[in-house]
Amino acid sequence: MAENGRWIPVPTPETQHFWAGTREGELRLQRCKECREVYFPPRPFCRKCLSRNIEVFAASGRGTLLSYVISHRPVPGFDPPYSIAIVELEEGPRMISNIVGCAQEPDELVLDMPLEVTFTPISDDIFLPQFTKAGVTA
Amino acid sequence: MKQNSVAIIGAAETTRLGKIPDVSEIELHCDAAINAMNDAGLKPCDIDGFAAVGEYAGLLCLHLGIAPTWVDGTDVGGCSFLFMVRHAAAAIEAGLCKTVLITHGESGRSRIGARNWNPERYSLYGQFELSHGMMDPATMFNVPFLRYMHDYGVTEEQVAQVPVIQRQWAAMNPRAFARDPLTVDDVLNSRMIAWPMRKLMCCLVTDGGGAVILTSADRAADAPTKPVYLLGSGESVETPLIGQLADLKSSRAYRMAGQAAFQSAGIDHGDVDHLMLYDAFAQLPLWGLEALGFVGPGEAMGFIEEGHTAPGGKLPTNTNGGGLSYTHTGMYGMFAMQESIRQLRGTAPAQIEDVRISVCHGVGNMFESGATLVLTSES
Numbered sequence: 001m002a003e004n005g006r007w008i009p010v011p012t013p014e015t016q017h018f019w020a021g022t023r024e025g026e027l028r029l030q031r032c033k034e035c036r037e038v039y040f041p042p043r044p045f046c047r048k049c050l051s052r053n054i055e056v057f058a059a060s061g062r063g064t065l066l067s068y069v070i071s072h073r074p075v076p077g078f079d080p081p082y083s084i085a086i087v088e089l090e091e092g093p094r095m096i097s098n099i100v101g102c103a104q105e106p107d108e109l110v111l112d113m114p115l116e117v118t119f120t121p122i123s124d125d126i127f128l129p130q131f132t133k134a135g136v137t138a
Numbered sequence: 139m140k141q142n143s144v145a146i147i148g149a150a151e152t153t154r155l156g157k158i159p160d161v162s163e164i165e166l167h168c169d170a171a172i173n174a175m176n177d178a179g180l181k182p183c184d185i186d187g188f189a190a191v192g193e194y195a196g197l198l199c200l201h202l203g204i205a206p207t208w209v210d211g212t213d214v215g216g217c218s219f220l221f222m223v224r225h226a227a228a229a230i231e232a233g234l235c236k237t238v239l240i241t242h243g244e245s246g247r248s249r250i251g252a253r254n255w256n257p258e259r260y261s262l263y264g265q266f267e268l269s270h271g272m273m274d275p276a277t278m279f280n281v282p283f284l285r286y287m288h289d290y291g292v293t294e295e296q297v298a299q300v301p302v303i304q305r306q307w308a309a310m311n312p313r314a315f316a317r318d319p320l321t322v323d324d325v326l327n328s329r330m331i332a333w334p335m336r337k338l339m340c341c342l343v344t345d346g347g348g349a350v351i352l353t354s355a356d357r358a359a360d361a362p363t364k365p366v367y368l369l370g371s372g373e374s375v376e377t378p379l380i381g382q383l384a385d386l387k388s389s390r391a392y393r394m395a396g397q398a399a400f401q402s403a404g405i406d407h408g409d410v411d412h413l414m415l416y417d418a419f420a421q422l423p424l425w426g427l428e429a430l431g432f433v434g435p436g437e438a439m440g441f442i443e444e445g446h447t448a449p450g451g452k453l454p455t456n457t458n459g460g461g462l463s464y465t466h467t468g469m470y471g472m473f474a475m476q477e478s479i480r481q482l483r484g485t486a487p488a489q490i491e492d493v494r495i496s497v498c499h500g501v502g503n504m505f506e507s508g509a510t511l512v513l514t515s516e517s
Contacts (some may be wrong), residue, residue, distance in 0.1 A: 009269045010260040067285035069332035071277050078271035096267045096381040
């Protein structure tokens with residue numbers, strides 16, 4: 001836990017690649033080498049065909065905004081009001097994230113708008129993947 | 139499972155409900171258990187099957203003096219009790235035990251001797267969801283809902299009708315925590331929690347518990363209470379990770395539970411006299427109505443607006459006032475079951491005339507789990 005009480009993820013062996021990636025400015029996903037299924041969250045096998053023959057690759061970082069709330073509850077490391085979103089990545093998988101770099105208001109957070117990943121350091125080791133409107137730097 | 143082979147013969151909630159700052163969680167379980175055993179005219183030596191979550195089964199059995207031949211503790215959140223009823227019925231039918239006690243106790247509000255929610259930072263939830271400031275049900279449950287509203291053209295004003303209707307039922311219930319009439323304006327003016335969710339669209343946080351006792355239909359004939367039979371049931375899980383819902387407008391777990399329940403009961407939607415849908419938040423009854431197939435996708439809001447779930451409506455729903463107005467300890471499913479049982483026994487405060495079939499649907503850990511029970515007063 002960070003000094004301000006912020007929640008800092010702890011990587012596990014199966015997620016090391018992901019957090020190494022965000023540290024290096026990459027959003028890494030996994031793909032099954034047998035059936036080509038791309039998936040998230042990380043796991044060492046393909047749940048579609050059960051193959052353990054999987055690979056890590058750098059995703060484009062592009063996605064769209066599927067849904068969100070704008071939370072008014074104070075949470076360490078987050079300044080209310082702040083968005084919590086479901087983002088659908090270009091490659092298919094979905095993830096929870098935050099939309100940053102814009103006003104946290106319904107008028108600015110338009111469903112289906114194109115997004116780009118940005119990486120926010122929250123500790124020495126962990127960079128959190130968050131998203132901005134495509135074409136906007138955070 | 140054979141229809142109506144098992145019946146509920148004991149059912150009770152804790153003596154007090156709402157604010158109970160002087161009772162530990164384990165004793166809420168036991169208070170409800172004692173009330174249920176008294177209801178059924180049974181003693182601990184009559185109980186040979188036990189199920190509970192939130193406390194070790196062995197500790198509760200030690201406390202209550204029970205030596206079981208069958209034990210369950212399926213921990214899937216708020217509808218765990220519905221799962222455990224289904225499992226108990228199968229166990230009774232299989233001859234693993236004869237009479238099962240299932241308890242719930244939760245000091246959700248006062249946090250006395252309470253089980254705490256302690257996610258780990260290395261869990262998938264801790265790494266990929268909680269890390270984005272999604273710390274509690276008020277955000278977790280509601281992140282998908284904007285997509286539902288957007289795609290189906292549902293407004294905040296419309297959703298606000300759900301808590302208004304639940305409050306109408308609660309007004310008729312002396313044990314309901316919140317009974318004063320609510321208007322749509324009251325709901326929309328309440329404090330913003332997580333847009334579009336406002337405080338009065340969110341469930342209560344209370345202390346309390348409940349317990350049920352099941353036995354075979356044969357033995358139920360000797361019980362002092364009017365038996366409530368299990369006509370059908372279903373259960374499933376999908377995902378506790380909010381970002382991994384396959385469909386942002388519908389839960390696979392809720393749908394699968396509902397389908398199995400209706401199929402095993404052999405009933406149509408028109409046969410249902412009374413319905414309990416888990417209302418931790420105002421939009422959940424919409425998801426429940428659609429998951430169970432009472433209406434098609436996107437039609438739930440219109441159905442509610444037409445008054446069908448409200449007092450006087452053709453499908454009275456959440457007639458105790460629900461999690462929004464009656465009580466909500468954290469795991470609400472036990473209370474949903476208790477109201478279905480009361481309605482079928484004819485003992486509910488807001489009693490509906492001639493209830494023969496009640497469907498009780500619960501959800502757990504947001505979208506992790508769903509379970510549906512079809513209960514009847516007719517053997």
